[in-house]
Amino acid sequence: MKEELLAKIEALQKEAVQVLSSFQSIKELQDYKIHVLGKKGLLTEVLKGLGGLSPEERPLVGQRANEVKQTIESQLILLQKSLEGKEKEAKFRSQKIDATLPGLQFGKGFRHPLSLVQKEIEQIFLNLGFSIHEGPDCESDYYNFGALNFPPDHPAREMQDTFYIKSEIRNPKSELLLRTHTSPVQIRVMEKQKPPLYIIAPGAVYRHDHDVTHSPMFHQVEGLMVDTNITFGDLKGVLTLFCRTIFGADRKVRFRPSFFPFVEPGAEVDISCALCNGKGCRVCGGDGWLEILGAGMVHPAVLEEVKIDPKKYSGFAFGMGVERIAMLKYGIDDIRLFYESDLRFLEQF
Ligand code: PHE
DSSP states (O other), rough: OOOHHHHHHHHHHHHHHHHHHHSSHHHHHHHHHHHSSSSTTTHHHHHGGGGGSSSTTHHHHHHHHHHHHHHHHHHHHHHHHHHHHHHHHHHHHHHHHOTSSOOOOOOOOOOHHHHHHHHHHHHHHHHTTTTEEEOOSSHHHHHHGGGGOTTOOOOEEEEEESSOOOOSSOOOOGGGOOOOSSSHHHHHHHHOOOOSSEEEEEEEEEOSOBTTTBOSEEEEEEEEEETTOOOHHHHHHHHHHHHHHHHHHTTTTTEEOOOOTEEEEEEEEEEOTTTTSSSSSTTTTTTSSSEEEEEEEEOHHHHHTTTTTTTTOOEEEEEHHHHHHHHHTTTTTOGGGGHHHHHHHHOOO
């Protein structure tokens, strides 16, 4: 009985050593472990025979069975480790990346045409010694109209022209609105700084207007030059230089009388149409001239409002639409193209 059991145990060990070394996968190992060491496994079956042995024989056979069990188990662990290593290596090999392949191509970014034109305008004035200032898009009635000498009943103040911001506390003195022009920055700068002042103020402005040449939000660049002895001649010189720099040295520049409450005298500036060279065409509406900016000598009432003495100082101001200049420069006939984010359009600049 004892010999028989021992022989079975030895046979099991012998078989195990042979079989185990032939396995190629962890799954095979695990199946074999159950086959030999599991609840209904071969070794477990053999151990059931221990009951039929005498008390002296039992520990001997039991010990041997345990030794064989441990041998098989440690063999299993070793093999499992080595197979895991091989499986990992095979996985890495199959996932090998070629580090010499070219990377993903990202499209290069580029400036929006309106930013391009705005930067170009800014650079012209920076070269003349002007500096750049900014003001808030959301303004009070005071900065947008009142301080700029607009009378209380001026049509620009009407609801159909200006976007008002509804506020819980309705106070006509500090009524909030979206600025309709960049001119309020003139006031904000002159409140804080005294002449000599040579500044421009780019930014977004808002008006109730929507068609192929008007957008409810658009951009302006404001300019302001205040010093002693500034004359209309300075205004003409600076703005003529500006027009010829941005539109070409052969452009004719024309100053027409016009009215804005915060300047006196006021003017509008036209350039000769580049398309027909002043002969008259569809773009210039037939008269050969294109209006591109508003300007004028700062009104004494405005200087007084910001405590600058109009007897000592004088100045001029101007304001231009960035979209309008971009449309003329690039021959764009629909303002909405600037805001549609269509890359086919934007990529051309
Ligand atoms: N603020 C005026 C407009 O938006 C333009 C302007 C600016 C005119 C400065 C004169 C002086 O139409």
